Amino acid sequence: MGASIASSSTSLSSSILRYREENGRTYHAFREGRYVLPNDDVENERLDLQHHLCTLTLGGKLFICPAGTGEPLGRVLDAGTGTGIWAIDFADEHPEIHVTGVDLSPIQPSFVPPNVTFYIDDLEDTWTFQYKFDFIYSRMLTASISDWPKFLQQSYDNLNPGGWIELLDVHLKLQSDDKTVPADCALKQWGDWMLEAAAKLNRPLDSMTFYQQQLIDVGFTNVTERIFKWPTNSWPRDDRHKELGMWTFENLGNGLSGLSMALFTRALGWSPEELEVYLTDVRKQMRDRSIHGYWPLYVVYAQKPGGS
Template sequence: MGSTGIDSLPSFSPGFKELSAPQGSERRHLTRINNHTMYLEILDGKLHRAPISDDPQMWYRHLGDVKSSVLFLCSRPHDLFKDFADKYPSAEVIGIDLSPIQPATVPPNCRFVVDDINEQWQYPDNKFDLIHIRAMAGSVPDWVVFHKIALRHLKPDGFVEQVELSGQAMSDDGTLPQDSALVQWWELFKAMGQKMGNTFAAGEVACESINAAGFIHIHKEKIKVPIGPWAKDKKLKEWGYWNLCFLLDGFDGFALRGMTTVLGWPIEKVQLYLAQLRKELKDPTIHSYLYL
């Protein structure tokens, strides 16, 4: 997380848009709910970790103040925008998305803007108290440049917060074979990112990029999120369930177009790979996890 006095924690770029296969509105809404619910579970029901609170003695600023302004740059978590606007009714909450799929009903202090964050920002400098970035892997060509722009648009004591779920599956007990489809997934998306010019390692480079952009008071947090309900701990088991639902619901459309159009795989090879990936994701003997 970063402040202009930051902690660390994305929108769709044209390159990301090319990878997004069409989905029905019902499935799209379910994916959003799974995504939002999973993050709420992992973050202890909190919408953010930036130190903003109703207790001014504990934190630098509280967003209940009139004229506070928040910008969300996220991959379709419209429920997050709305929940944040409900929690801070005095704050102006702006959500940006490249796709015009905004909900019809939103709180009066919340508005959605169809825009591309890689183009010139249509906001004055020193406007925002908080810029919250979430699930933007593969969307930004240069994260240092992006965070320099974000810094310019923050108020002097504002915060940037970036939350990213890594695509690199890991295991601590040797149950994830190095030749598995889950391990190959990360290598494939690194190759896609190189060809597109947009890294998928947004979480991995977030802290470094925020620091290089000129922020101070940087805080980094890494959380292990199981893939599937294999963990013994009740809380981790629940996280793993939501993570598995999120991955199973979203990876087909995302991977299919990217692997065929960017990497040039034939459709039959992609389908065989995705079938193996599904099998591994559901295998309780593979104790894999992703970092948030």
């Protein structure tokens, strides 16, 4: 596996530590271009807010699959750990379990629980872990992986028999159950263009719609798909979805520029100025409580056969 974040900075290659600036945002330099979102402080704060939104969606849980309910967990992999917040929370809750977090960007904190190790590496390369895992967790990796069957096969190969995998991703194709999304809706159009741009870069943003079948194809069993709703704002009447909508608005509304910049400028040929003007309309519609839109959040989990 790649360089440990706990290593001294002198032992980490400059390509791993270096950032690249583009249109006023910074991006990872290691394996440049493979991840389309920024890695600066603004984005990292959004990722931590998104962590709260995800756990809120799952009823306060870090994951929902049955991992650990039979055989105790020994090792857990957080694939695409980002700021490391999920790995750290998991490690704090389970001090007897070792958590490995892997990401392209060295944006994880230096002081972490003793049962956490962060590595900077590319999950699209061949995995070279010295041990296997009992649980692999992947959150918001859509648009980060070009070959999902390979990723899922490597996950399968690196799980102990009876081990679990759980994947969580949001689908940006805006939905509505009461037809309140107008045909010319800029908010819906934004999601469609995000999907188009990601496809052009071979970084599909709709990967979650294929997880269930791809997990079956690899050989996983007990494959389960659950779909939650992230409302665009606080328009829902019920308290649970109203709260989810408030946090979704904070997460995506405040992160629109960072989420969109690389995809629109690299794949669609927009200028940063054109994008910011367009996003003004998108934000306006995100605030519109008469538009009862939501984004589907997919949680798909499965088990490797075997074990006791």
